Amino acid sequence: MTKEPVAVVGIGQTKHTAARRDVSIAGLVREAAVRALDDAQLTWADIDAVVIGKAPDFFEGVMMPELYLADALGAVGKPMLRVHTAGSVGGSTALVASGLVASRVHRTVLTLAFEKQSESNAMWGLSLPIPFQQPLLAGAGGFFAPHVRAYMRRTGAPSGIGALVAYKDRRNALRNPYAHLHEHDLTLEKVRSSPMLWDPIRYSETCPSSDGACAMVLTDRAGAERAPYPPAWMHGGAMRSEPTLFAGKDCVSPRAGRDCAADVYRQAGITDPRREIDAVEMYVPFSWYEPMWLENLGFADEGEGWKLTESGVTEIDGELPVNPSGGVLSTNPIGASGMLRFAEAALQVRGRAGEHQVDGARKALGHAYGGGSQFFSMWVVADTPPAN
Amino acid sequence: MREVAIVAFGQSDHRRDSAEVSEVEMLMPVLHEVLDAVGLRAGEIDFTCSGSSDYLAGRAFSFTMALDGVGAWPPISESHVEMDGAWALYEAWTRLLTGEAETALVYSYGKSSPGDLREVLTRQLDPYYVAPLWPDSVSLAALQAQALLDAEDAEDTVADERALAAVAARSRTAAEDNPHAQVTGSPPPEALLGDPYLVRPLRRHDCPPVGDGAAAVVLAAGDTARRLCHRPAWIRGMDHRTEAHSLGVRDLTRSPSTRLAAERAGAFEAPADLAELHAPFTSQELILRRELGLGEGVRVNPSGGALAANPMMAAGLIRLGEAAAAIHRGAADRALAHATSGPCLQQNLVAVLEGDVL
Numbered sequence: 227m228t229k230e231p232v233a234v235v236g237i238g239q240t241k242h243t244a245a246r247r248d249v250s251i252a253g254l255v256r257e258a259a260v261r262a263l264d265d266a267q268l269t270w271a272d273i274d275a276v277v278i279g280k281a282p283d284f285f286e287g288v289m290m291p292e293l294y295l296a297d298a299l300g301a302v303g304k305p306m307l308r309v310h311t312a313g314s315v316g317g318s319t320a321l322v323a324s325g326l327v328a329s330r331v332h333r334t335v336l337t338l339a340f341e342k343q344s345e346s347n348a349m350w351g352l353s354l355p356i357p358f359q360q361p362l363l364a365g366a367g368g369f370f371a372p373h374v375r376a377y378m379r380r381t382g383a384p385s386g387i388g389a390l391v392a393y394k395d396r397r398n399a400l401r402n403p404y405a406h407l408h409e410h411d412l413t414l415e416k417v418r419s420s421p422m423l424w425d426p427i428r429y430s431e432t433c434p435s436s437d438g439a440c441a442m443v444l445t446d447r448a449g450a451e452r453a454p455y456p457p458a459w460m461h462g463g464a465m466r467s468e469p470t471l472f473a474g475k476d477c478v479s480p481r482a483g484r485d486c487a488a489d490v491y492r493q494a495g496i497t498d499p500r501r502e503i504d505a506v507e508m509y510v511p512f513s514w515y516e517p518m519w520l521e522n523l524g525f526a527d528e529g530e531g532w533k534l535t536e537s538g539v540t541e542i543d544g545e546l547p548v549n550p551s552g553g554v555l556s557t558n559p560i561g562a563s564g565m566l567r568f569a570e571a572a573l574q575v576r577g578r579a580g581e582h583q584v585d586g587a588r589k590a591l592g593h594a595y596g597g598g599s600q601f602f603s604m605w606v607v608a609d610t611p612p613a614n
Numbered sequence: 615m616r617e618v619a620i621v622a623f624g625q626s627d628h629r630r631d632s633a634e635v636s637e638v639e640m641l642m643p644v645l646h647e648v649l650d651a652v653g654l655r656a657g658e659i660d661f662t663c664s665g666s667s668d669y670l671a672g673r674a675f676s677f678t679m680a681l682d683g684v685g686a687w688p689p690i691s692e693s694h695v696e697m698d699g700a701w702a703l704y705e706a707w708t709r710l711l712t713g714e715a716e717t718a719l720v721y722s723y724g725k726s727s728p729g730d731l732r733e734v735l736t737r738q739l740d741p742y743y744v745a746p747l748w749p750d751s752v753s754l755a756a757l758q759a760q761a762l763l764d765a766e767d768a769e770d771t772v773a774d775e776r777a778l779a780a781v782a783a784r785s786r787t788a789a790e791d792n793p794h795a796q797v798t799g800s801p802p803p804e805a806l807l808g809d810p811y812l813v814r815p816l817r818r819h820d821c822p823p824v825g826d827g828a829a830a831v832v833l834a835a836g837d838t839a840r841r842l843c844h845r846p847a848w849i850r851g852m853d854h855r856t857e858a859h860s861l862g863v864r865d866l867t868r869s870p871s872t873r874l875a876a877e878r879a880g881a882f883e884a885p886a887d888l889a890e891l892h893a894p895f896t897s898q899e900l901i902l903r904r905e906l907g908l909g910e911g912v913r914v915n916p917s918g919g920a921l922a923a924n925p926m927m928a929a930g931l932i933r934l935g936e937a938a939a940a941i942h943r944g945a946a947d948r949a950l951a952h953a954t955s956g957p958c959l960q961q962n963l964v965a966v967l968e969g970d971v972l
Contacts, residue, residue, distance in 0.1 A: 301856045472682075
């Protein structure tokens with residue numbers, strides 16, 4: 227049996243910022259959804275189903291907020307699914323939505339992810355004291371820092387690589403009007419001398435806490451033909467999960483990430499991702515995860531990721547631009563961060579990324595991960611429909 | 615549409631308090647039960663999807679612990695909905711329909727015992743205008759029940775307190791045959807009407823027990839389903855619909871989302887012989903019966919339904935599982951399964967299950 231091809235015909239996001247005090251949660255998601263509908267030149271009546279995702283409910287203190295958001299998302303009278311797969315959720319949500327189209331259960335689906343971190347405190351949202359379970363060790367940075375050190379030790383990477391990533395992503399963010407951080411006066415030296423938070427991760431190498439939402443309209447082949455702007459076509463999508471902590475886990479390069487990448491490349495017919503992919507939107511909440519994921523995703527051999535970063539290949543005008551949007555390091559509404567990666571990859575192949583457009587981007591990878599590097603979701607999108 | 619069936623179902627014993635076991639420990643025997651039933655290991659399942667709620671567990675990312683229990687190694691293709699497991703089953707169903715997977719494991723669980731469920735559920739309401747007033751779940755259901763009792767239009771429903779008590783008595787008597795049920799047995803409806811009100815017009819028997827529990831099913835496509843199960847419960851259609859959140863803009867005596875979902879699932883194309891309805895409150899069963907057009911010939915909730923056991927996040931999946939299990943053992947040929955979520959039946963799912971002619 228054949229699947230229906232899935233096209234991205236509408237993308238909308240909010241201007242991300244530390245606190246959107248002018249809108250409710252409903253107002254925030256509505257803003258992104260309306261922009262996605264406008265981009266697709268569709269109305270609420272054209273939407274058959276809504277798939278929404280966000281990270282833990284404790285971040286805003288609302289249990290199953292999709293129930294309250296049904297009205298704001300035009301979901302009344304329609305099917306609505308709520309996905310939650312930790313930090314990878316934005317990507318997983320898009321993939322669940324794509325499944326509704328691919329299975330021909332629905333023709334046009336609105337998918338949206340959000341976080342309004344200002345209504346609560348993510349650090350405490352992650353630090354509820356449960357007996358006999360390991361807390362996230364003073365926020366996510368405390369959990370990930372030892373794995374960064376392990377990467378440095380394993381590969382011999384020099385200590386300045388992380389700063390290069392942060393400096394690059396923050397400069398890219400200046401070209402993206404929706405990015406949260408616009409640090410016009412940032413220099414490499416300022417990144418390098420910023421306070422040490424979780425050795426070896428410095429303040430300027432960490433992601434901000436953002437309020438924001440991202441929405442996409444996914445549709446079938448007939449829907450794509452009616453779209454006013456070029457669609458992005460999905461060529462592959464996959465999710466992989468592995469246990470949080472166990473003796474055999476490779477926290478530097480989790481097997482779930484490698485397997486997930488191999489699956490999307492197989493679906494998309496990609497044999498040499500380094501040459502065949504034109505732009506990557508990668509989930510890099512701490513700067514060192516760029517070289518780590520370059521290896522995990524098959525763009526570099528083991529131990530070689532940091533060399534790609536150091537050589538400038540991942541700069542916006544390099545051979546393999548990584549996070550031309552500024553990435554998670556510049557914008558982090560947690561639940562939406564994964565969908566932003568997927569949406570920014572789609573923007574690139576649609577040629578609609580504006581100032582941060584990568585010249586001639588025809589095939590792009592969107593990547594998200596979550597939990598203790600245990601959940602992965604990815605898609606490959608291109609400017610032409612898949613062959614089958 | 616590709617043929618997809620429920621081929622195995624398992625559930626825990628539902629209990630008021632399970633303090634001695636973690637959620638994972640509560641879930642594990644159920645997972646093993648369904649995997650053993652089809653002779654597969656976790657790593658041999660193509661897609662896994664679960665449903666649960668962080669607010670019940672009292673911690674963020676609570677589902678990650680359950681995943682560790684599944685034993686996701688080598689890594690598995692897996693997803694999670696922050697909803698009742700019935701919606702996890704829906705997600706898995708669409709995945710099988712694409713042809714990307716032949717088999718799926720679906721599970722869900724919830725422990726209500728560590729908190730005060732009525733208060734916890736208030737956090738599910740509009741956070742700006744409603745939640746700060748802390749209207750609890752039983753009070754909201756009582757508003758809905760009173761609206762039903764007050765409704766002039768009672769042509770096809772006898773909505774009086776005796777009708778409510780009859781639902782309770784029938785459900786809890788039926789639950790005597792369900793070894794997993796939390797509440798079993800009931801005095802006759804007349805006797806129940808002598809009980810004091812909990813929140814008028816609801817008495818204790820009109821409300822579901824608060825309890826902890828877990829459930830799991832295995833889905834399979836086509837010939838794989840035939841190989842794994844001697845009489846697969848084929849999913850002929852499945853749909854779910856949402857209504858407005860605000861109670862003020864809804865007619866609480868009706869459930870248009872249930873009717874629409876049933877239409878889209880093909881429920882009205884042929885009569886069913888069994889229906890498993892997720893109606894935590896007696897009044898809700900009357901509303902659902904009317905929307906689904908269920909006559910006297912349909913056996914409703916032979917398991918005892920949510921009035922006998924209502925583990926949050928699993929009770930909807932259990933309805934699908936109970937309906938499928940009835941088909942597996944030849945006790946039904948065409949069954950409706952229904953799940954609900956949100957205050958006063960806000961969100962509803964309907965599935966039509968059929969067994970091959972024996």
